[in-house]
Amino acid sequence: MSKIGYVDxxxxxxxxxxxxxxxxxxxxxxxxxxxxxxxxxxxxxVDPMSPENPLIFGAGMFSGFFxxxxxxxxxxxxxxxxxxxxxxxxxxxxxxxxxxxxxxIKGKAEDPVYLWIHNGTVEFRDASHLWGMDSIxxxxxxxxxxxxxxxxxxIGQAGENLVKFACVxxxxxxxxxxxxxxxxxxxxxxxxxxxxxxxxxxxxxxxKVLDVLKKFYDQVTGTRxxxxxxxxxxxxxxxxxxxxxxLSIRNHSKTYSPKAYDLEAETFLEKYKTRDVACRFxxxxxxxxxxxxxxxxxxxxIEGEGPEWYLMGGFGPNLDNYDWDLILKGNDLCNRYGLDxxxxxxxxxxxxxxxxxxxxxxxTCDGIEMNWGNKKAVVDMLHKIAxxxxxxxxxxxxxxxxARKLGIDEDITEIPNEAVHAPNTKGLTIESCFDCRATSAxxxxxxxxxxxxxHLRGRASLEYMGLPAEFFEDLIGEPVSNDISSWEGKVPxxxxxxxxLTIMDAVGICKFWSQFWGPNHLGFEEVSxxxxxxxxxxxxxxxxxxxxxxxxxxxxxxxxxxxxYGVGYDMAPQLYYRPIPSGPRKGDRIDxxxxxxxxxxxxxxxxxxxxxxxTKSELxxxxxxxxxxxxxxxx
Ligand code: SF4
Numbered sequence: 001m002s003k004i005g006y007v008d009x010x011x012x013x014x015x016x017x018x019x020x021x022x023x024x025x026x027x028x029x030x031x032x033x034x035x036x037x038x039x040x041x042x043x044x045x046v047d048p049m050s051p052e053n054p055l056i057f058g059a060g061m062f063s064g065f066f067x068x069x070x071x072x073x074x075x076x077x078x079x080x081x082x083x084x085x086x087x088x089x090x091x092x093x094x095x096x097x098x099x100x101x102x103x104x105i106k107g108k109a110e111d112p113v114y115l116w117i118h119n120g121t122v123e124f125r126d127a128s129h130l131w132g133m134d135s136i137x138x139x140x141x142x143x144x145x146x147x148x149x150x151x152x153x154x155i156g157q158a159g160e161n162l163v164k165f166a167c168v169x170x171x172x173x174x175x176x177x178x179x180x181x182x183x184x185x186x187x188x189x190x191x192x193x194x195x196x197x198x199x200x201x202x203x204x205x206x207x208k209v210l211d212v213l214k215k216f217y218d219q220v221t222g223t224r225x226x227x228x229x230x231x232x233x234x235x236x237x238x239x240x241x242x243x244x245x246x247l248s249i250r251n252h253s254k255t256y257s258p259k260a261y262d263l264e265a266e267t268f269l270e271k272y273k274t275r276d277v278a279c280r281f282x283x284x285x286x287x288x289x290x291x292x293x294x295x296x297x298x299x300x301x302i303e304g305e306g307p308e309w310y311l312m313g314g315f316g317p318n319l320d321n322y323d324w325d326l327i328l329k330g331n332d333l334c335n336r337y338g339l340d341x342x343x344x345x346x347x348x349x350x351x352x353x354x355x356x357x358x359x360x361x362x363x364t365c366d367g368i369e370m371n372w373g374n375k376k377a378v379v380d381m382l383h384k385i386a387x388x389x390x391x392x393x394x395x396x397x398x399x400x401x402x403a404r405k406l407g408i409d410e411d412i413t414e415i416p417n418e419a420v421h422a423p424n425t426k427g428l429t430i431e432s433c434f435d436c437r438a439t440s441a442x443x444x445x446x447x448x449x450x451x452x453x454x455h456l457r458g459r460a461s462l463e464y465m466g467l468p469a470e471f472f473e474d475l476i477g478e479p480v481s482n483d484i485s486s487w488e489g490k491v492p493x494x495x496x497x498x499x500x501l502t503i504m505d506a507v508g509i510c511k512f513w514s515q516f517w518g519p520n521h522l523g524f525e526e527v528s529x530x531x532x533x534x535x536x537x538x539x540x541x542x543x544x545x546x547x548x549x550x551x552x553x554x555x556x557x558x559x560x561x562x563x564x565y566g567v568g569y570d571m572a573p574q575l576y577y578r579p580i581p582s583g584p585r586k587g588d589r590i591d592x593x594x595x596x597x598x599x600x601x602x603x604x605x606x607x608x609x610x611x612x613x614x615t616k617s618e619l620x621x622x623x624x625x626x627x628x629x630x631x632x633x634x635x
Contacts, residue, residue, distance in 0.1 A: 010107030032506030060508010083179035088279035099198030134336035154192035156338030160538035165343035235265035245585030251349035256583020313433025314345030320372035342431030342520035423573035428452020437576035447496035499548035
């Protein structure tokens with residue numbers, strides 16, 4: 001039987017509780033159960049860096065037989081709203097096999113520790129010798145000690161130094177990023193969670209599971225996108241994003257430039273790629289490994305995994321760089337230190353713009369010339385942030401703190417979305433290289449996401465694909481315009497996309513296998529078939545939509561409980577209301593008042609009130625009456 005493990009680091013105590021059928025049915029696992037456990041196990045207003053902020057690991061419901069994803073949740077020290085992040089690799093299935101698919105970790109160890117969890121046994125072990133190591137060295141040492149078949153989630157120096165956008169890291173590149181969960185782990189003096197298990201997954205109908213999985217593997221590998229994803233990984237998205245005028249160039253001052261074509265995925269494949277690798281159980285193998293000689297801080301050989309396209313854009317045109325050496329060096333440093341790539345590249349782009357506009361000077365930047373395209377300056381700044389040196393100490397607190405400290409955007413107070421130079425929602429910057437002001441459903445889906453601006457939870461990818469109206473009639477019951485800037489059908493499409501991504505994170509299926517990636521990929525129906533084949537549970541596709549709604553509402557309740565709600569928190573970044581200056585979508589922008597109306601319509605679709613607070617009737621409908629107090633207090 002699956003169990004939830006409760007860890008108290010202060011007293012080195014471990015207890016467990018069986019996961020009930022009701023919890024499984026209502027929240028599935030992974031992100032779904034994590035956010036429920038977070039809301040249940042945290043107090044309102046909890047200090048994110050305090051021992052009381054729970055750090056919750058959760059394997060996706062299918063981790064262990066189909067999909068490998070796991071999630072980590074905590075209140076975010078960066079935004080003070082929901083912090084939650086999903087990653088692949090090999091950790092999720094091993095966590096499932098260890099017997100504790102969910103771990104709720106509270107307290108703070110007196111000295112650095114790591115948790116060693118193997119087949120129902122939990123040990124608190126000294127990690128003093130690991131403290132100060134980067135995330136890759138840490139895993140190498142632990143594997144040397146405990147065996148090559150253990151799987152590890154850990155922090156690098158950024159997490160130890162409480163950088164507010166530090167990640168939890170696994171393998172060479174898998175990251176639970178964005179919302180500073182690595183800093184929460186560092187605040188608990190927890191260097192790593194190491195898991196190994198042999199508890200087998202026993203499906204309720206073995207034959208049926210094999211048939212269903214074979215069918216869906218064939219479905220994923222039979223799409224037209226498969227040969228492209230399995231060769232380029234996500235790098236092919238770079239050029240598509242550029243061609244729809246959605247690439248950040250010089251911190252969003254432009255979204256299109258002929259120069260951006262100088263940076264090519266083909267060059268990476270020819271010069272640097274060494275092989276494809278995959279997360280466990282994955283037939284797509286979208287991950288590239290590479291080897292490169294770079295010379296930014298002196299000649300060196302870099303070997304690693306990645307980069308993803310958004311790192312390519314983030315360290316590329318976003319910083320006015322068109323060379324692979326900085327991209328691969330930036331990838332290596334972020335992976336080792338455990339720095340979030342989106343936040344790091346957004347912050348450095350922001351700093352460069354301030355410098356170029358004369359709003360900050362060289363002494364403020366510790367003597368570094370933060371000019372566009374200055375590769376050494378970018379690398380120096382990454383070191384400074386991870387080590388909290390000089391201006392890096394200011395930046396490590398996140399851009400809102402830095403903006404106040406540097407006297408920029410001083411008007412940003414309660415609602416950070418209004419900031420001029422750092423496009424964000426709820427305090428979380430856009431992942432630097434995206435610019436979605438030409439795509440209405442995507443802008444709405446990403447801006448209304450519960451952890452802040454978020455392509456992984458709110459992107460309405462299907463709106464880009466020129467699909468016929470009948471396709472959408474079948475999918476969401478109404479036509480959707482295939483003009484990316486039109487609002488026709490876009491509010492329900494934004495909600496549908498959020499719901500789909502929520503379910504994928506809860507069951508642990510990679511988004512690249514799902515309809516996030518294309519219309520012929522996996523959707524609610526396929527997930528429903530897998531559940532009924534593998535578990536003694538029947539959940540129809542429409543019930544899965546309701547489950548997604550429940551999980552999304554729990555996340556919203558967390559933010560409401562923390563007092564972070566209202567239309568202002570769901571407005572698009574200020575930047576999106578200004579016209580795109582050049583390129584194929586020149587002149588496109590989102591009309592602010594029209595957008596505001598769509599947010600209200602979106603709330604109605606979710607059965608929330610005009611401030612975005614879930615109504616009592618919604619709580620009843622999705623079985624969340626236990627949280628009524630939150631809506632009564634805040635409504
Ligand atoms: S497609 Fe998803 S699961 Fe497969 S290797 Fe890529 S990230 Fe991992």
